[in-house]
Amino acid sequence: MPQSSLHDPRASLCDDLGRTVRYVRISITDRCNLRCKYCQSNAQTCYIPHDNILQYEEILRIVKILHGLGVAKVRLTGGEPFARKGCPDLISLLRTQFPNLDLRITSNGTLLQEHVPMLKKFHVNAVNLSLDTFDAQVFTEITGANLLGNVLNSLDALLAANIQVKLNAVALRGITQPALDDFIYAATSLGIDVRFIEFMPIGHDTAWSKDLFCPVADILALAWERVPLQPVSVDNPLQGPARMFEIKGKRGRLGFISPISNHFCHTCNRLRLTSDGYLRLCLYDDQQYPLRTLMREEKLDDLALAEKIKQVIRTKPLGIHLLQARKQQQPVAQRTMSGIGG
Ligand code: SAM
DSSP states (O other): OOHHHHTOGGGOOBOTTSOBOOEEEEEOOSOOSOOOTTTOOOTTOOOOOGGGSOOHHHHHHHHHHHHHTTOOEEEEESSOGGGSTTHHHHHHHHHHHOTTOEEEEEEOSSSOGGGHHHHHHTTOOEEEEEOOOSOHHHHHHHHSSOOHHHHHHHHHHHHHTTOOEEEEEEEBTTTHHHHHHHHHHHHHHHTOEEEEEEOOOBSTTOOOOTTTBOOHHHHHHHHHHHSOEEEOOOOOTTOOSOEEEEETTSSOEEEEEOTTTSOOGGGOOEEEEOTTSEEESOTTOOOEEEHHHHHHTSOOOHHHHHHHHHHHHTTOOOHHHHHHHSOTTSOSBSSOHHHHTO
């Protein structure tokens, strides 16, 4: 297709509320070697059949189109991205084909250590490691696997390779508060960002409950009691929704992401692509658009696919409305986070 039309600045992805999409999270597999209670607590999860999973060439094609429409940042996620065979090949192809792309990965860190030289070689911009505790027993209780050591080894290897790392912890009542000193120590001793995200009632298989939910404001209040914090102002359109704080006189920062207690829908700049090739406009919305079918069966060319994507993005909803409309204790979206690409 003519590249020029995809690079037309007027072609950027805007919705009807004036938000511009600049960021896509791509789930490259729904498979995961962990069973985190907040994500998919049921070990009997049915995986998407192999034939329905997007092939790497299809992912590259969608990235090419989205990049042409102004998407500057791509995050590979899952499931666990390193659980998919050939994940390094995808990273290498993405970097080679899109040298300026801000390319990031979210991983549970259990299978990552051996891939650190590859991540370095292909200039992956940052890796987010999901880690909810530094206590091996609690880690096993949350994730169903005794693999904390693997995550810590991956963390060390990433830092030794000078790759930017952020730690993401789901705020869980009774689990995060007792671990706060460990998180603050990790942030200050390693000089990294540690971010706490509110537990969202997403997926038919989540163990979400009011009792486990902990507003990040509670963690922030506790952190203020431990260390002097200084809010960081951010002026970067690609920046995520975390409210960041420096720890005065120390390295490292703490971040707080509040999708439930203090939503940031008005500034949402992201899309999600599921591993079976559906575009999702909002984490809370089960409406999804079948790019796989448009590519495989309807055989749309790049220009037609770009038009279709621009059209659907206009309808990007305000997730807060969906959250408010949900019935008590029901999940706001049925697909698990590992299926959507959290
Ligand atoms: N397997 C990778 C990992 O663990 O980072 C990537 C996929 S995981 C679904 C992506 C992120 O979603 C993780 O940071 C995880 O903690 C977060 N997550 C999953 N379920 C969540 C929920 N119900 N509420 C908030 N965050 C959740």
